[in-house]
Amino acid sequence: MTGMEKVAVVGGTGKLGAAIARRLAKAGREVIIGSRSAEAARKVADELGFGLRGLTNAAAAAAGEIVIVTVPFAAQEATLAEIAPHVAGKIVVDTTVPLVPPKVMRAQLPPEGSAAVRGQALLGEGVTMVSAFHNVAAHKLATDDDVGCDVLVFGDDKGARAKVVELTNEAGLRGLHGGALVNSAAAEALTSVLIFLNKTYGVDGAGIQITGKLREP
Amino acid sequence: MTGMEKVAVVGGTGKLGAAIARRLAKAGREVIIGSRSAEAARKVADELGFGLRGLTNAAAAAAGEIVIVTVPFAAQEATLAEIAPHVAGKIVVDTTVPLVPPKVMRAQLPPEGSAAVRGQALLGEGVTMVSAFHNVAAHKLATDDDVGCDVLVFGDDKGARAKVVELTNEAGLRGLHGGALVNSAAAEALTSVLIFLNKTYGVDGAGIQITGKLREP
Numbered sequence: 362m363t364g365m366e367k368v369a370v371v372g373g374t375g376k377l378g379a380a381i382a383r384r385l386a387k388a389g390r391e392v393i394i395g396s397r398s399a400e401a402a403r404k405v406a407d408e409l410g411f412g413l414r415g416l417t418n419a420a421a422a423a424a425g426e427i428v429i430v431t432v433p434f435a436a437q438e439a440t441l442a443e444i445a446p447h448v449a450g451k452i453v454v455d456t457t458v459p460l461v462p463p464k465v466m467r468a469q470l471p472p473e474g475s476a477a478v479r480g481q482a483l484l485g486e487g488v489t490m491v492s493a494f495h496n497v498a499a500h501k502l503a504t505d506d507d508v509g510c511d512v513l514v515f516g517d518d519k520g521a522r523a524k525v526v527e528l529t530n531e532a533g534l535r536g537l538h539g540g541a542l543v544n545s546a547a548a549e550a551l552t553s554v555l556i557f558l559n560k561t562y563g564v565d566g567a568g569i570q571i572t573g574k575l576r577e578p
Numbered sequence: 579m580t581g582m583e584k585v586a587v588v589g590g591t592g593k594l595g596a597a598i599a600r601r602l603a604k605a606g607r608e609v610i611i612g613s614r615s616a617e618a619a620r621k622v623a624d625e626l627g628f629g630l631r632g633l634t635n636a637a638a639a640a641a642g643e644i645v646i647v648t649v650p651f652a653a654q655e656a657t658l659a660e661i662a663p664h665v666a667g668k669i670v671v672d673t674t675v676p677l678v679p680p681k682v683m684r685a686q687l688p689p690e691g692s693a694a695v696r697g698q699a700l701l702g703e704g705v706t707m708v709s710a711f712h713n714v715a716a717h718k719l720a721t722d723d724d725v726g727c728d729v730l731v732f733g734d735d736k737g738a739r740a741k742v743v744e745l746t747n748e749a750g751l752r753g754l755h756g757g758a759l760v761n762s763a764a765a766e767a768l769t770s771v772l773i774f775l776n777k778t779y780g781v782d783g784a785g786i787q788i789t790g791k792l793r794e795p
Contacts, residue, residue: 547767
């Protein structure tokens with residue numbers, strides 16, 4: 362364990378955010394769900410149980426020591442602006458996949474190269490940016506089942522990355538260091554491939570697993 | 579089977595090219611190895627056996643009906659220019675990963691978005707571009723062992739993609755339709771992640787597998 366920092370899940374009333382929050386809270390983490398509406402956040406927190414609390418996104422980000430952002434690409438900029446005053450010096454975990462509807466099966470990385478690098482640019486260097494959870498099917502993560510998907514964790518700060526790998530493990534997933542934040546492009550683009558695989562091969566939530574014999578890092 | 583088109587492997591004296599050529603020839607395909615030097619190509623073809631022949635890259639591309647290009651990113655442009663007069667109307671399978679030494683563990687996709695899209699732009703619309711084989715460790719592919727890595731196949735022409743999926747199957751791999759050519763960015767960037775994983779976790783050739791129950795497409 363690398364300490365038990367309080368976790369905020371911004372956009373935590375969405376499918377992915379609620380699933381992450383629930384798994385972490387169930388594992389014993391103190392987790393706060395954030396939403397644009399504090400009332401909606403409290404409602405989802407109460408439904409999920411495990412001691413979860415609900416606040417506005419800004420208040421959740423202020424309370425959390427590690428802040429996980431789980432919003433659609435179209436909401437990334439506004440959401441990061443909302444939490445920016447509250448995350449200086451903290452670890453922000455961006456889960457944004459740059460899907461551009463309606464063509465969500467086409468990889469459409471932003472000009473910055475990835476949503477994670479865009480997020481870092483939006484929040485500035487005072488924030489330690491990590492990205493993760495791009496390839497996990499939210500509806501599987503919402504259960505207690507084995508998700509069958511590794512989580513690649515990206516970030517330029519190795520220590521911050523390790524804390525997020527630890528979070529993925531608490532959530533019952535295998536988290537793996539995936540290298541620098543720029544490498545987030547791989548997992549972000551892969552999500553469009555997985556959506557394509559779901560459609561083409563009739564898969565209920567395709568995922569990825571890294572093969573090969575891995576030693577402890 | 580989707581027919582037995584003759585396959586040319588341009589840059590086939592390199593590790594990846596030789597490994598692909600050997601597996602396909604062993605499976606009964608007619609395969610020609612191309613190299614800048616016809617003599618070098620013949621030498622490698624003779625060493626590999628299985629009826630492989632060696633020619634210059636241009637002559638191999640002229641003889642092949644499906645042309646697999648296996649050269650480093652730095653050689654992609656010159657190599658495609660070399661074969662361009664000989665591949666009109668054919669399927670060209672680009673395996674290029676845009677690694678930029680010395681920082682090969684950092685995803686550095688080209689301005690076009692991917693090496694595959696860059697390749698299509700270099701060869702023009704008269705060529706049916708497909709990309710594949712980005713994530714397979716060449717030294718594993720050179721053996722008869724199970725490589726333990728799925729091959730994602732990208733391209734805008736579904737029929738051409740299916741022929742390349744068939745080639746990957748002949749080579750003893752599980753090939754999967756990965757969608758449009760732009761999606762090649764995912765597999766190309768992932769190679770840098772795999773190199774990072776090899777170093778960080780002491781893996782001898784990390785790969786990926788798609789998880790979930792896949793039906794026939």
